[in-house]
Amino acid sequence: MAKAVLGIIGGSGIYDLPGLEAVEEVRVASPWGEPSDVLRRGRLGPTEIVFLPRHGRGHALSPSDINYRANIDVLKRVGVTDLVSLSAVGSFKGELSPGTFVLADQFIDKTYLRQPSFFGKGCVAHVAFSHPVAPLLQKRLAAALEAEAIPHAVGGTAVCMEGPAFSTLAESLFHKAQGWDLIGMTSMPEAKLAREAEIAYAFVGMVTDFDAWHEEVGPVDVAQVVHHLHANADKGRRLVARLARDFPAEHEPCPIHSDRALEHAVITAKEHRDPALVAKLDAVAGRVLAR
Numbered sequence: 001m002a003k004a005v006l007g008i009i010g011g012s013g014i015y016d017l018p019g020l021e022a023v024e025e026v027r028v029a030s031p032w033g034e035p036s037d038v039l040r041r042g043r044l045g046p047t048e049i050v051f052l053p054r055h056g057r058g059h060a061l062s063p064s065d066i067n068y069r070a071n072i073d074v075l076k077r078v079g080v081t082d083l084v085s086l087s088a089v090g091s092f093k094g095e096l097s098p099g100t101f102v103l104a105d106q107f108i109d110k111t112y113l114r115q116p117s118f119f120g121k122g123c124v125a126h127v128a129f130s131h132p133v134a135p136l137l138q139k140r141l142a143a144a145l146e147a148e149a150i151p152h153a154v155g156g157t158a159v160c161m162e163g164p165a166f167s168t169l170a171e172s173l174f175h176k177a178q179g180w181d182l183i184g185m186t187s188m189p190e191a192k193l194a195r196e197a198e199i200a201y202a203f204v205g206m207v208t209d210f211d212a213w214h215e216e217v218g219p220v221d222v223a224q225v226v227h228h229l230h231a232n233a234d235k236g237r238r239l240v241a242r243l244a245r246d247f248p249a250e251h252e253p254c255p256i257h258s259d260r261a262l263e264h265a266v267i268t269a270k271e272h273r274d275p276a277l278v279a280k281l282d283a284v285a286g287r288v289l290a291r
């Protein structure tokens with residue numbers, strides 16, 4: 001049984017985790033390039049935590065500039081087994097108002113400027129992704145939100161746009177009409193890469209605005225988003241502290257096998273694999289490529 005290591009990716013407004021004990025900064029090299037920042041490794045209560053600010057401290061990286069592959073690769077290298085993505089999102093539902101935390105578990109990927117996979121020419125793999133979120137991790141997050149009395153909803157669909165500009169009114173009305181719940185700019189390909197790296201993943205959408213569709217509120221503007229980002233950040237940190245307090249010491253096997261996603265996924269015959277790509281995949285896929 002693997003020791004549980006809880007990874008936290010902080011989004012807009014969450015660039016550190018105050019309260020992290022015995023913190024060390026770990027600079028991990030990745031064959032996939034530069035991650036967003038150094039990792040901050042420490043403990044919250046009994047649980048080992050690794051924190052990474054997605055946009056870097058000081059928020060220097062736009063959603064399209066983030067090296068998602070390097071981020072997931074370094075988290076894998078330091079042993080992260082379970083990963084929580086904290087993300088500022090817009091809402092398409094009146095009842096999911098700013099301040100609400102939504103544990104979205106389905107995604108629509110509308111990004112087009114990002115590398116969506118660790119795999120490719122010389123080592124092809126297709127992981128199952130019908131259920132992107134690890135149910136046990138989501139359940140623990142729901143319990144922590146409940147315990148902290150943070151307004152929340154469990155389940156939902158988040159569309160990930162390329163950005164960085166927010167949506168037009170027509171796009172916003174279209175997304176709302178689809179019945180989707182949230183919009184952000186970073187869940188993809190982060191969630192896909194976590195699955196390829198066999199890391200159990202869950203998503204916390206922290207609502208900052210009603211995007212552009214709301215007739216009374218009017219279109220999203222950055223001042224509104226930043227105001228709610230600050231209000232949400234403290235709740236996000238409380239959520240993580242509570243999750244960590246009750247987290248198991250050993251990684252709980254994922255009932256949908258997200259932590260074994262590569263078991264049957266690599267399709268390229270051994271003799272046709274590109275040794276250079278296989279070498280880059282040492283952390284992400286070493287478990288199955290070494291066979």
Ligand SMILES: CSC[C@H]1O[C@H](OP(=O)(O)O)[C@H](O)[C@@H]1O
Nearest residue numbers: 011012063087088184185186225
């Ligand atoms: C500052 S609003 C737009 C920005 O915020 C979200 O970032 P993150 O998901 O990292 O919290 C959104 O995806 C955009 O990147």
Ligand SMILES: Nc1ncnc2[nH]cnc12
Nearest residue numbers: 088089090183184185211
């Ligand atoms: N309305 C919105 N659209 C895309 N990303 C967001 N992040 C926060 N609010 C957003």
